[in-house]
Amino acid sequence: MSAHNDGLPDDPAGMQLMIHALVDGELDAAAALAVERRIAADPALAAEHARIAALQTVVSGLPRPDVREDFKARIAAIGTAGTEKVLSAPAPAARVLPAHRAVHRFGAFDWRALAASIIVTAVLASGATQWMMLSRAPDSFAAAVASGHRRSLLAASPVDVVSSDRHTVKPWLDARVGLSPPAPDLANDGFTLLGGRVEVIADRTVPALVYRHREHLITLVAAPEETGSTSGPVDLSAGGFSLVHWTDSAFSYWAISDTERPELDDFVDRFRAAAAR
Amino acid sequence: MPGDATVLNQEAAAERFREVVLPHLADALALARWLTGNAADAEDVVQEACLKAHAGIAGYAGGNARAWLLAIVRNACYSWLARNRPRSIVAVGDLSDLDDMTAAYGAGLPDTDSPEASLIAKADTAALEAAIAALPQQFRETVVLRDINGLSYREVAMLLGVPLGTVMSRLARARGLLISQLGRAP
Numbered sequence: 090m091s092a093h094n095d096g097l098p099d100d101p102a103g104m105q106l107m108i109h110a111l112v113d114g115e116l117d118a119a120a121a122l123a124v125e126r127r128i129a130a131d132p133a134l135a136a137e138h139a140r141i142a143a144l145q146t147v148v149s150g151l152p153r154p155d156v157r158e159d160f161k162a163r164i165a166a167i168g169t170a171g172t173e174k175v176l177s178a179p180a181p182a183a184r185v186l187p188a189h190r191a192v193h194r195f196g197a198f199d200w201r202a203l204a205a206s207i208i209v210t211a212v213l214a215s216g217a218t219q220w221m222m223l224s225r226a227p228d229s230f231a232a233a234v235a236s237g238h239r240r241s242l243l244a245a246s247p248v249d250v251v252s253s254d255r256h257t258v259k260p261w262l263d264a265r266v267g268l269s270p271p272a273p274d275l276a277n278d279g280f281t282l283l284g285g286r287v288e289v290i291a292d293r294t295v296p297a298l299v300y301r302h303r304e305h306l307i308t309l310v311a312a313p314e315e316t317g318s319t320s321g322p323v324d325l326s327a328g329g330f331s332l333v334h335w336t337d338s339a340f341s342y343w344a345i346s347d348t349e350r351p352e353l354d355d356f357v358d359r360f361r362a363a364a365a366r
Numbered sequence: 367m368p369g370d371a372t373v374l375n376q377e378a379a380a381e382r383f384r385e386v387v388l389p390h391l392a393d394a395l396a397l398a399r400w401l402t403g404n405a406a407d408a409e410d411v412v413q414e415a416c417l418k419a420h421a422g423i424a425g426y427a428g429g430n431a432r433a434w435l436l437a438i439v440r441n442a443c444y445s446w447l448a449r450n451r452p453r454s455i456v457a458v459g460d461l462s463d464l465d466d467m468t469a470a471y472g473a474g475l476p477d478t479d480s481p482e483a484s485l486i487a488k489a490d491t492a493a494l495e496a497a498i499a500a501l502p503q504q505f506r507e508t509v510v511l512r513d514i515n516g517l518s519y520r521e522v523a524m525l526l527g528v529p530l531g532t533v534m535s536r537l538a539r540a541r542g543l544l545i546s547q548l549g550r551a552p
Contacts, residue, residue, distance in 0.1 A: 106534045109541065113512065115519050139483035140545050147489050148498070148513040148544070154395040154405055161391060164416045168383035 095123040105137065112141050230312070231325045231332055233290040234343040237297070238308040238330065241286070247306055248284030248299045258285045262296040270311030270340050272298055273363030280307065280356050300356065305348035307356055311340040322357050326350060333357050337364065379423045386431040387419050393432055393515050394439045400498065400510045401443040407450075415442035433521045436511065440525065481549030489548045497547040505540035512537055 097120075098104055104127065110116050111124045128134045241247040250261040255272035262269040262285050274282060283299045288310055300307040314336055325332040325343075331353040332345045344360070346353050394415065398408035415438045426434050498506060511522045512533075523533045 106538055109534065109538050110519070113519065113537075136480070136483070140480055140486055141541060143483040143486040144541050144545055144548075145513055147487060147494055148509065149516070151491065151494065151514060153392050153514075154399050154408065156391045156395060160409055160413075161388070163413065164391060165384070165388060167413075167416050167420050168380045168387075 095126065096120075097123055097127060104134065108134065108138050108141055112138070112145050230290065231334060231343060234288075234308070234310045234345055235330055235332060237288045237290065237310070238306075238345045241299070241306070241308060247286070247308075249286040251284040253282050253284075255282060258282065258298065261285060262287070266294045266296050268313055269296055270298065270309075270342070271360075271364040273360060273366075275300065275356070275359055275363060278355075278359045279303075280359065302346070302348055302352060302356065305346050305352075307344060307346040307348065307353065309360070310343045310345075312343075314339055314341045322354070322361075324350070335361070337361070379420075382426065383420050383423050386423065386426055387416055387435055390432045390435045394435055396514050397436055397439050397507075397510060398443055400506060400514070401440065401503075402446060402451075403499065407446070411442050411446045412439060414446070415439040418442065430517075430521055432515065433517055433525055436515060436517070437525045440507070480545060486545060486548050493548065494544070497544050500547070501540055501543060505536055505543065508533060508536040509540040509544070 097107055107116070107120070107124050108128070111121055116124060128138050250258055252258050252261075253274075253276065255274055258272050259269040265287050272282060272285070276282070280300045280302050283301050283306070285296060285298050287294050288297045289295075290310070290312075295310055295312045298309040298311070300309065318336065319338060320334075320336045322333045322335040325334050330345055330347055331350045332343065333353055334341070334343050335357065336342065342360075344353060344357055346356075391412065394412045395405070395408050398411045398415075399405050402408055402411055415435070418441075419435055419438050422438070498509065501509065508522060508526070511517045511525065512519070517525065519530055519533050519537075523530045526533065528536075
């Protein structure tokens with residue numbers, strides 16, 4: 090075969106790549122014309138071109154997976170859930186408030202109050218404090234807990250560790266977030282422990298337990314309690330979810346579910362009784 | 367701390383997510399279906415990828431939104447495979463071996479056993495799908511990204527992180543294997 094002066098590769102492999110590129114519309118007009126001339130002059134190249142074009146047509150014409158409506162809705166909800174979380178995030182004023190409380194606890198001496206406020210200012214800059222503040226602003230934290238629960242309902246699995254055995258769940262959480270809340274077995278009371286997961290709320294990881302009651306999931310987020318104060322259950326339900334918050338000496342708890350309030354209250358009572366034992 | 371500006375940014379991000387991600391779900395599912403091997407797993411993987419896409423929507427700097435999403439889907443597929451099907455990621459040897467093989471195949475042109483173009487055009491959908499599924503993974507993802515997802519050579523090269531020439535040789539090799547496979551069918 091005589092040498093071509095069209096700038097195209099002379100070896101068969103290189104020429105074959107050019108034919109693929111022609112079929113894929115990747116060549117500029119001049120190169121495309123040159124390749125077409127070669128194809129016209131060579132029956133073997135013409136046959137190869139026809140095969141590649143035929144294959145390209147059938148492969149690109151393969152039936153596409155259809156996007157089911159409920160799947161599309163699930164994906165669309167990812168965007169919405171993220172917005173809601175931030176929209177209901179705390180106003181800056183709500184976070185400043187606990188700083189004053191912290192200063193007060195340091196008593197009457199001016200220098201201590203001053204020192205304390207310096208410390209408070211210093212830690213304010215760190216993410217860790219942001220968490221401490223948040224944990225004392227239950228409303229904003231609750232909004233984040235609610236978002237986490239809603240997202241878990243969208244996910245393939247609401248739990249990261251699947252186990253009805255608290256002796257599995259507690260070490261798993263302990264290994265990941267360095268603490269684990271009580272995880273009593275309430276199966277006899279109608280609340281089955283499904284497992285646990287790690288929630289990221291206000292840039293901190295906190296353990297969450299997931300219980301099932303009939304067809305409903307209950308997410309229980311437990312944040313370490315810093316103040317040492319305890320409080321009874323407070324109803325924070327909103328937006329179609331039941332949400333109850335309470336505090337014991339070690340943890341601040343948020344229980345959220347789409348079940349009815351009386352059933353969630355029942356869960357909270359039983360959980361608190363079991364955790365206190 | 368999230369002030370009003372952040373809230374607005376988040377609203378913009380949600381809007382962006384709707385514009386960038388939702389129109390390309392069919393492509394995302396198609397890629398995931400070919401990389402994971404079945405449609406049910408593809409939905410799980412795409413959902414996971416969309417969560418990542420949502421978290422990283424600020425990193426989308428314009429350009430082909432489909433290619434951007436597909437890159438995330440591809441990563442999610444391989445994490446998923448590593449987690450759930452550790453054996454399915456078969457090492458095909460070093461990638462340079464693969465490309466040597468590609469060159470060797472190309473040199474054999476024209477293949478006298480190649481089927482007529484008309485036979486390929488009439489190929490049975492099931493036979494074609496089986497042939498694609500049987501391709502080595504690097505070849506399969508290249509041909510799927512090009513012919514099923516409709517990306518350009520350059521977009522495929524960027525997505526896979528390989529030179530343009532490698533995309534071209536893998537594509538030629540993949541199509542060559544499909545052609546000879548279809549020629550073998552009755």
